[in-house]
Amino acid sequence: MRAYWQTLPLQRRQYLARSVGIGVLLLFPFVDLVWNWQLLNAVTDAAVFVVLALGLNIVVGYAGLLDLGYAAFFAIGAYTTGILTWPPHGLELNFWWAMLCSVPVAALFGVILGAPTLRVRGDYLAIITLAFGEIVPIAFRNLWHIDIRIGGWTLVENFNLTNGPQGLNPVGRPHLFGYEFGFAPLPWYFLILAVGFLVIVAKSRLENSRLGRAWMAIREDEVAADCMGVDPIKTKLLAFALGASFSGLAGAVYAAKLQAIFPELFRFQVSIMLLCIVIIGGMGNLKGVILGGMCIMFFDRVVLAQSTELVRSLGRLVGSGLLARADLSLWRWFFFGLTLIIVMVLRPEGLWPSAQRAAELHASEEKA
Amino acid sequence: MTALEVFSQQVINGFTTGSYLALIALGYTMVYGLIELINFAHGDIYALGFFFSLTLFTWLGVPRTLVAALPASTLVWMLPAVMLLTMLGTGVVNVSLDRLAYKPLRRAPRIAALITAVGASFALENIMQNWYGPSQILYPNVFPDVNLAKLALGPSTSILLSTKDLFLFGVTMPMLGALMWFVRSTRLGKAIRAVAQDREAAAMMGVNVERVIATAFFLGGALAGAAGMVVGLYLNTGRYLMGFDVGLKAFTAAVLGGIGNLPGAVLGGYAIGFLAAFSDQYISSTWTRAVVFAILILVLVFRPWGFLGQPPPERY
Numbered sequence: 180m181r182a183y184w185q186t187l188p189l190q191r192r193q194y195l196a197r198s199v200g201i202g203v204l205l206l207f208p209f210v211d212l213v214w215n216w217q218l219l220n221a222v223t224d225a226a227v228f229v230v231l232a233l234g235l236n237i238v239v240g241y242a243g244l245l246d247l248g249y250a251a252f253f254a255i256g257a258y259t260t261g262i263l264t265w266p267p268h269g270l271e272l273n274f275w276w277a278m279l280c281s282v283p284v285a286a287l288f289g290v291i292l293g294a295p296t297l298r299v300r301g302d303y304l305a306i307i308t309l310a311f312g313e314i315v316p317i318a319f320r321n322l323w324h325i326d327i328r329i330g331g332w333t334l335v336e337n338f339n340l341t342n343g344p345q346g347l348n349p350v351g352r353p354h355l356f357g358y359e360f361g362f363a364p365l366p367w368y369f370l371i372l373a374v375g376f377l378v379i380v381a382k383s384r385l386e387n388s389r390l391g392r393a394w395m396a397i398r399e400d401e402v403a404a405d406c407m408g409v410d411p412i413k414t415k416l417l418a419f420a421l422g423a424s425f426s427g428l429a430g431a432v433y434a435a436k437l438q439a440i441f442p443e444l445f446r447f448q449v450s451i452m453l454l455c456i457v458i459i460g461g462m463g464n465l466k467g468v469i470l471g472g473m474c475i476m477f478f479d480r481v482v483l484a485q486s487t488e489l490v491r492s493l494g495r496l497v498g499s500g501l502l503a504r505a506d507l508s509l510w511r512w513f514f515f516g517l518t519l520i521i522v523m524v525l526r527p528e529g530l531w532p533s534a535q536r537a538a539e540l541h542a543s544e545e546k547a
Numbered sequence: 548m549t550a551l552e553v554f555s556q557q558v559i560n561g562f563t564t565g566s567y568l569a570l571i572a573l574g575y576t577m578v579y580g581l582i583e584l585i586n587f588a589h590g591d592i593y594a595l596g597f598f599f600s601l602t603l604f605t606w607l608g609v610p611r612t613l614v615a616a617l618p619a620s621t622l623v624w625m626l627p628a629v630m631l632l633t634m635l636g637t638g639v640v641n642v643s644l645d646r647l648a649y650k651p652l653r654r655a656p657r658i659a660a661l662i663t664a665v666g667a668s669f670a671l672e673n674i675m676q677n678w679y680g681p682s683q684i685l686y687p688n689v690f691p692d693v694n695l696a697k698l699a700l701g702p703s704t705s706i707l708l709s710t711k712d713l714f715l716f717g718v719t720m721p722m723l724g725a726l727m728w729f730v731r732s733t734r735l736g737k738a739i740r741a742v743a744q745d746r747e748a749a750a751m752m753g754v755n756v757e758r759v760i761a762t763a764f765f766l767g768g769a770l771a772g773a774a775g776m777v778v779g780l781y782l783n784t785g786r787y788l789m790g791f792d793v794g795l796k797a798f799t800a801a802v803l804g805g806i807g808n809l810p811g812a813v814l815g816g817y818a819i820g821f822l823a824a825f826s827d828q829y830i831s832s833t834w835t836r837a838v839v840f841a842i843l844i845l846v847l848v849f850r851p852w853g854f855l856g857q858p859p860p861e862r863y
Binding site (some may be wrong): 245295296300302303305306307309310311313317318320321373376410447449454455458509510511512513514516517518519520523524527 | 583585612648651652655656657658659660661662663665666667668669670671672674676741791795798799802830831833834835836840841843844847848851
């Protein structure tokens with residue numbers, strides 16, 4: 180089998196691998212239904228995070244800009260859709276139009292944040308994005324009694340934009356050819372699959388384009404790239420804007436799937452989780468990021484739940500009351516943190532790095 | 548409350564918040580100065596100080612729900628003992644964190660160590676969550692609470708300057724001073740400054756770099772632990788996530804003062820303390836966090852070396 184695989188030409192191998200991957204993804208919901216795994220909802224949520232991680236990978240993996248506040252753009256996309264489709268606002272825009280609006284709005288905020296800040300050094304930029312990621316949810320939580328007065332004129336009084344801590348509910352509720360998307364995960368699974376497919380196609384086109392090469396050049400050596408005619412600010416800004424627009428798209432779909440959004444959904448932990456997906460999977464590599472996302476979600480939802488059972492039966496076997504009553508799901512962040520440390524210490528380039536990136540990391544080790 | 552009273556009250560509040568932020572900011576700035584790592588778990592070390600000291604008080608037979616202050620004769624030995632043990636504990640935890648999670652990555656790209664710091668932060672938070680539960684918990688009210696402003700200005704004033712405020716200053720100020728003295732005047736302090744300036748050159752001159760880094764982690768952890776205990780005594784309540792928010796604020800303080808610069812971190816701590824107090828009063832407490840982070844962004848864009856730092860030389 181292996182020998183046969185290796186005799187195939189590269190293009191044919193890629194083609195086969197892709198068809199198998201797409202086939203598995205398309206068949207998964209039906210397998211899930213037949214075997215009654217009840218995993219479809221979890222997998223759909225995981226897929227949203229994989230799409231987000233793919234967007235973050237443009238910023239972190241390709242352009243080499245550490246972004247600690249990526250959830251802000253996710254929030255902006257979700258809230259754009261939310262505000263446009265929340266009934267009390269009276270707009271009640273069709274979901275598909277709202278989703279299309281979320282993309283440029285998120286990109287615009289990416290440019291607004293990036294334009295003044297992309298000049299600063301790498302780790303300062305990381306802190307700026309962190310601060311932005313904190314400010315955005317606070318703003319959404321507070322923007323529900325807006326008064327705007329200029330002199331004696333009252334332009335806006337007590338305007339409720341985001342409905343504060345309670346959040347917007349209901350939002351989204353898309354229809355397609357008369358079919359209403361409800362709470363059942365099946366249509367959402369296929370929607371997010373379509374979005375993910377779009378993002379992956381866009382990314383693999385970008386990877387080998389002029390812009391993709393410019394990003395990598397900036398990442399390797401900004402000064403050298405600048406000398407060769409790559410405008411660093413413009414290139415970085417494009418990475419920020421594109422990363423933000425992917426995130427906005429994912430945010431729109433996520434808002435519609437939950438049919439409700441509130442500021443707590445976009446906490447700092449979300450940004451960090453996404454960063455971990457990108458880095459554990461392998462920075463700058465599409466397959467690595469998908470693998471990283473699946474690993475983290477699988478670990479979270481399946482491994483921890485199963486190992487609780489394992490530890491308990493072990494406890495009953497050896498007669499230890501402590502183990503028999505243990506609940507590992509209480510310790511999920513502990514194991515998550517521990518995994519981050521172990522992966523970074525043993526394999527700082529991630530599980531499946533791009534060949535270039537791995538070479539870079541090892542080159543810097545030799546130099547040091 | 549008159550406008551003047553409101554203002555003075557916020558000055559007092561700013562001093563109080565600034566004092567413990569400064570203690571925590573020092574740990575951030577020392578570690579960053581030496582190994583250019585944003586020690587994300589540092590805020591959680593502060594929370595750990597809260598929980599360590601709470602446990603020690605429980606062992607000494609002080610119930611968590613204590614309302615009346617302990618007699619002075621007990622306080623005189625109990626507070627220093629608990630504080631020393633707490634500082635020792637958090638210092639050791641911080642050093643072991645460095646050994647396990649950061650030291651293997653000294654030569655890896657900086658983002659790798661940042662990720663392990665995030666991992667360490669998650670692990671510590673989860674430990675504290677399972678230790679004392681996820682909700683807001685009480686801390687014994689062992690220190691007497693007397694309003695000195697009423698004694699000094701007469702009963703009509705509405706300013707609150709408690710003995711607890713004084714206790715907080717009385718603990719934090721000498722610690723800040725002691726650390727400054729240590730770094731400025733001792734042999735090990737000189738070694739810390741040398742490693743911060745140029746690690747390789749310091750190593751060639753015979754400085755044991757790893758020992759210097761461990762010292763910095765120990766001192767930073769001990770100060771953060773002390774801050775956790777002092778805040779517990781001051782507010783009488785806390786939660787396992789309390790370190791996250793305070794940690795971000797303290798980090799902002801360190802950046803504001805010029806990261807890597809010790810007096811800068813103290814100045815930044817007080818600046819953030821005042822800023823938060825005045826924003827609570829004159830803008831709205833719901834926007835305070837946003838104001839602090841907006842200031843952080845502005846400083847990083849326009850003056851990334853902070854108040855007291857030096858602009859870095861061009862490296863091309």
